[in-house]
Amino acid sequence: MELEDNEKKDSLKNFRSFGQQIVDTASVFYRRGWLFGTSGNLSAVINETPLQIAITGSGLNKGKIDLSGLIVIDVNGNVISGNKKVSSEADLHIAVIREMHAGSVFHTHSVWSTMLSKRYLKDGGILIRGYEMLKGLNNVGTHEHSEWIPIIENSQDMKTLSATVTSILRQHPEVHGFMLSGHGLYTWGKTPEEAERHVEVIEFLLEVYGRGNAGTDNIP
Amino acid sequence: MELEDNEKKDSLKNFRSFGQQIVDTASVFYRRGWLFGTSGNLSAVINETPLQIAITGSGLNKGKIDLSGLIVIDVNGNVISGNKKVSSEADLHIAVIREMHAGSVFHTHSVWSTMLSKRYLKDGGILIRGYEMLKGLNNVGTHEHSEWIPIIENSQDMKTLSATVTSILRQHPEVHGFMLSGHGLYTWGKTPEEAERHVEVIEFLLEVYGRGNAGTDNIP
Amino acid sequence: MELEDNEKKDSLKNFRSFGQQIVDTASVFYRRGWLFGTSGNLSAVINETPLQIAITGSGLNKGKIDLSGLIVIDVNGNVISGNKKVSSEADLHIAVIREMHAGSVFHTHSVWSTMLSKRYLKDGGILIRGYEMLKGLNNVGTHEHSEWIPIIENSQDMKTLSATVTSILRQHPEVHGFMLSGHGLYTWGKTPEEAERHVEVIEFLLEVYGRGNAGTDNIP
Amino acid sequence: MELEDNEKKDSLKNFRSFGQQIVDTASVFYRRGWLFGTSGNLSAVINETPLQIAITGSGLNKGKIDLSGLIVIDVNGNVISGNKKVSSEADLHIAVIREMHAGSVFHTHSVWSTMLSKRYLKDGGILIRGYEMLKGLNNVGTHEHSEWIPIIENSQDMKTLSATVTSILRQHPEVHGFMLSGHGLYTWGKTPEEAERHVEVIEFLLEVYGRGNAGTDNIP
Numbered sequence: 003m004e005l006e007d008n009e010k011k012d013s014l015k016n017f018r019s020f021g022q023q024i025v026d027t028a029s030v031f032y033r034r035g036w037l038f039g040t041s042g043n044l045s046a047v048i049n050e051t052p053l054q055i056a057i058t059g060s061g062l063n064k065g066k067i068d069l070s071g072l073i074v075i076d077v078n079g080n081v082i083s084g085n086k087k088v089s090s091e092a093d094l095h096i097a098v099i100r101e102m103h104a105g106s107v108f109h110t111h112s113v114w115s116t117m118l119s120k121r122y123l124k125d126g127g128i129l130i131r132g133y134e135m136l137k138g139l140n141n142v143g144t145h146e147h148s149e150w151i152p153i154i155e156n157s158q159d160m161k162t163l164s165a166t167v168t169s170i171l172r173q174h175p176e177v178h179g180f181m182l183s184g185h186g187l188y189t190w191g192k193t194p195e196e197a198e199r200h201v202e203v204i205e206f207l208l209e210v211y212g213r214g215n216a217g218t219d220n221i222p
Numbered sequence: 223m224e225l226e227d228n229e230k231k232d233s234l235k236n237f238r239s240f241g242q243q244i245v246d247t248a249s250v251f252y253r254r255g256w257l258f259g260t261s262g263n264l265s266a267v268i269n270e271t272p273l274q275i276a277i278t279g280s281g282l283n284k285g286k287i288d289l290s291g292l293i294v295i296d297v298n299g300n301v302i303s304g305n306k307k308v309s310s311e312a313d314l315h316i317a318v319i320r321e322m323h324a325g326s327v328f329h330t331h332s333v334w335s336t337m338l339s340k341r342y343l344k345d346g347g348i349l350i351r352g353y354e355m356l357k358g359l360n361n362v363g364t365h366e367h368s369e370w371i372p373i374i375e376n377s378q379d380m381k382t383l384s385a386t387v388t389s390i391l392r393q394h395p396e397v398h399g400f401m402l403s404g405h406g407l408y409t410w411g412k413t414p415e416e417a418e419r420h421v422e423v424i425e426f427l428l429e430v431y432g433r434g435n436a437g438t439d440n441i442p
Numbered sequence: 443m444e445l446e447d448n449e450k451k452d453s454l455k456n457f458r459s460f461g462q463q464i465v466d467t468a469s470v471f472y473r474r475g476w477l478f479g480t481s482g483n484l485s486a487v488i489n490e491t492p493l494q495i496a497i498t499g500s501g502l503n504k505g506k507i508d509l510s511g512l513i514v515i516d517v518n519g520n521v522i523s524g525n526k527k528v529s530s531e532a533d534l535h536i537a538v539i540r541e542m543h544a545g546s547v548f549h550t551h552s553v554w555s556t557m558l559s560k561r562y563l564k565d566g567g568i569l570i571r572g573y574e575m576l577k578g579l580n581n582v583g584t585h586e587h588s589e590w591i592p593i594i595e596n597s598q599d600m601k602t603l604s605a606t607v608t609s610i611l612r613q614h615p616e617v618h619g620f621m622l623s624g625h626g627l628y629t630w631g632k633t634p635e636e637a638e639r640h641v642e643v644i645e646f647l648l649e650v651y652g653r654g655n656a657g658t659d660n661i662p
Numbered sequence: 663m664e665l666e667d668n669e670k671k672d673s674l675k676n677f678r679s680f681g682q683q684i685v686d687t688a689s690v691f692y693r694r695g696w697l698f699g700t701s702g703n704l705s706a707v708i709n710e711t712p713l714q715i716a717i718t719g720s721g722l723n724k725g726k727i728d729l730s731g732l733i734v735i736d737v738n739g740n741v742i743s744g745n746k747k748v749s750s751e752a753d754l755h756i757a758v759i760r761e762m763h764a765g766s767v768f769h770t771h772s773v774w775s776t777m778l779s780k781r782y783l784k785d786g787g788i789l790i791r792g793y794e795m796l797k798g799l800n801n802v803g804t805h806e807h808s809e810w811i812p813i814i815e816n817s818q819d820m821k822t823l824s825a826t827v828t829s830i831l832r833q834h835p836e837v838h839g840f841m842l843s844g845h846g847l848y849t850w851g852k853t854p855e856e857a858e859r860h861v862e863v864i865e866f867l868l869e870v871y872g873r874g875n876a877g878t879d880n881i882p
Binding site: 572573574575578583584585586639642643645646649650653654 | 695698699700701723771773774776777780781816818842843844845846872
């Protein structure tokens with residue numbers, strides 16, 4: 003399915019604008035230690051129908067990329083433009099975008115999300131409640147909110163993992179993020195700006211949770 | 223009540239000068255992780271009679287604002303100028319300004335204040351004594367000083383919460399700050415500069431307290 | 443006792459060169475959280491006979507000063523030049539300079555030195571051994587070195603505290619630093635550069651010590 | 663053995679390009695606290711036959727050097743060019759380069775590697791498995807990978823220590839790094855870029871390991 007000329011213009015404009023936000027945010031997140039090595043992936047929808055997604059290329063240091071470090075993929079993960087390798091985790095971004103109608107998906111690798119997601123995998127997730135910072139999540143209006151952050155067992159089989167992610171999101175349509183065990187955080191938003199905010203909010207809450215050893219709260 | 227022309231000039235001058243201090247400090251505090259997401263609010267009195275307060279707008283990333291991210295409100299929290307939304311927590315700023323005759327109120331969301339304020343809510347506060355850093359608080363001349371930091375249960379009902387804050391401050395007129403449970407720190411000063419210093423001093427002491435697990439000190 | 447013209451030139455040259463090193467280092471240390479609020483003092487000898495010391499003024503944010511934030515004092519702590527207030531802790535700088543023949547004294551307030559100096563005051567100090575980083579201390583050639591860091595009880599009586607510091611340094615002429623309980627670290631060097639290195643080395647070792655809960659090592 | 667003119671050109675080109683990468687990375691690592699004091703050494707092979715290695719000079723603050731802070735040494739650690747002192751640890755760089763056919767060796771001193779390498783020396787190393795970040799290591803394709811990080815007892819006898827390092831690497835040719843107890847991390851790569859990535863990956867995993875107190879995983 004081809005894009006019309008006007009759609010191509012919009013798509014390109016979105017690539018430049020959302021892409022630059024991704025590049026700038028990646029640089030900040032890298033300096034905070036949330037994207038060390040070549041870890042993490044950030045994406046944004048630049049065209050809805052047909053679906054086109056700008057996503058950071060595989061194997062790059064996300065703190066040092068510019069727009070040429072992004073590629074554009076379609077709904078099946080095929081590369082439409084860009085000369086970088088597509089990450090196998092692009093499938094998870096597509097799953098989140100389709101299931102949650104997200105406009106942007108950010109996947110980060112912080113120390114706290116890595117450590118906690120391994121420790122609490124046996125519980126299937128962690129429950130965070132009673133924090134004002136929760137109000138930074140879309141549609142949350144009170145600190146009395148209980149946020150369930152599912153933890154999914156990590157896997158290199160992206161087909162199966164995508165299906166599991168889709169299934170978990172279908173069971174928990176109210177969540178704002180999930181973790182892969184020993185791997186990190188996925189969160190999203192309508193825009194890159196909202197996805198960035200959700201990363202900051204959830205990473206903050208995970209550090210609070212980890213430092214407080216809030217084991218007794220960990221009951222769904 | 224209208225401002226005279228001269229008063230308007232002073233008010234505008236104060237807006238520019240105190241406002242810029244707020245913007246600059248917010249940027250530094252954001253990079254330290256004390257204002258993640260869109261959390262926190264910083265304010266300064268720019269006119270005393272009638273009371274006019276410049277305060278950061280609601281729902282903004284405080285690390286990326288300029289002067290246009292501030293609004294000016296009156297003693298009832300009504301917007302006098304600026305095109306951002308007023309935070310519901312503006313009521314708490316007004317309560318502190320009125321009760322403590324503060325010229326500036328800074329509210330930050332650090333990991334340590336969030337974690338400790340939830341853990342020690344049951345004690346009504348934490349007592350910090352024996353630290354030289356206490357001398358960074360206004361009118362404290364010795365490390366032997368005992369600083370009581372009240373913890374107030376968080377609420378979304380700002381009318382009630384303001385009244386509670388006022389009541390606690392009336393009982394403890396000697397305090398330099400308080401925490402809302404699972405929410406963060408409020409502190410203040412005669413100027414934005416003093417409020418900034420108080421944030422650094424109290425945040426430092428909270429981290430020392432948290433790392434030292436100084437449970438046995440926690441008796442008023 | 444007056445300075446000759448040539449000596450005045452040297453003294454001024456040293457003020458500018460050592461003073462700038464102090465200002466630059468203070469800015470870096472402040473951003474690392476080692477000089478929050480208005481805490482800490484940094485000094486350097488700019489003339490030996492008669493003794494003239496450039497030292498950061500009292501009550502200033504050490505992360506934001508330039509050369510005008512320094513004052514020059516004599517061996518009795520009297521101000522020779524500069525328009526800032528002299529810190530009462532200048533007496534401790536003078537004591538260290540006289541006793542250890544130091545060219546520069548840096549006093550920092552980190553979370554780790556504050557917390558550990560309070561916890562281990564009862565032991566009179568902490569003993570650090572077995573770390574390669576110890577070789578960053580002047581005249582230490584092996585990680586097998588045992589570094590004793592005395593902890594002295596904090597006091598606001600600077601006359602008594604200076605005498606105690608002098609006495610402890612006379613008993614332990616081999617040390618590279620000491621802590622005041624709940625207060626922070628004093629270290630020094632022949633030059634501001636060496637003092638800066640000693641701060642980094644000791645702060646690093648204190649954090650290692652604190653994180654490792656190396657209680658069993660804490661026997662002199 | 664002399665270099666031909668063409669080889670000299672290549673060697674100089676590599677010195678400039680790899681040397682600049684070393685200088686830039688050292689500045690970033692220093693700011694992260696991985697090279698405090700004058701600790702750490704970074705090196706890169708700039709000519710293979712005969713072996714020529716650019717390496718940071720001894721006793722320098724690695725966060726503030728430029729190309730003049732590097733020296734070039736031969737396979738025996740003799741200085742070919744540059745006016746800085748050669749570190750005694752250059753022998754370990756040479757041992758790693760020869761045994762692992764590395765193009766670049768980075769040695770860092772972080773708090774976590776220092777603390778963990780002392781705590782777990784008794785076990786001979788630590789085993790890290792189950793983390794996605796492991797895939798940032800060369801030739802690791804799954805988080806199910808088990809990475810053994812040997813810990814070698816620290817020594818000031820570089821001849822013996824080099825021999826021990828060579829022997830350990832021969833026993834464990836699959837490792838990507840090792841630690842010296844109470845001293846820090848050695849890792850390497852085909853290029854300075856890969857060595858930098860390996861530092862970030864291993865330091866990240868050590869912090870996760872340390873925070874998680876993953877004692878039960880510590881069985882080879």
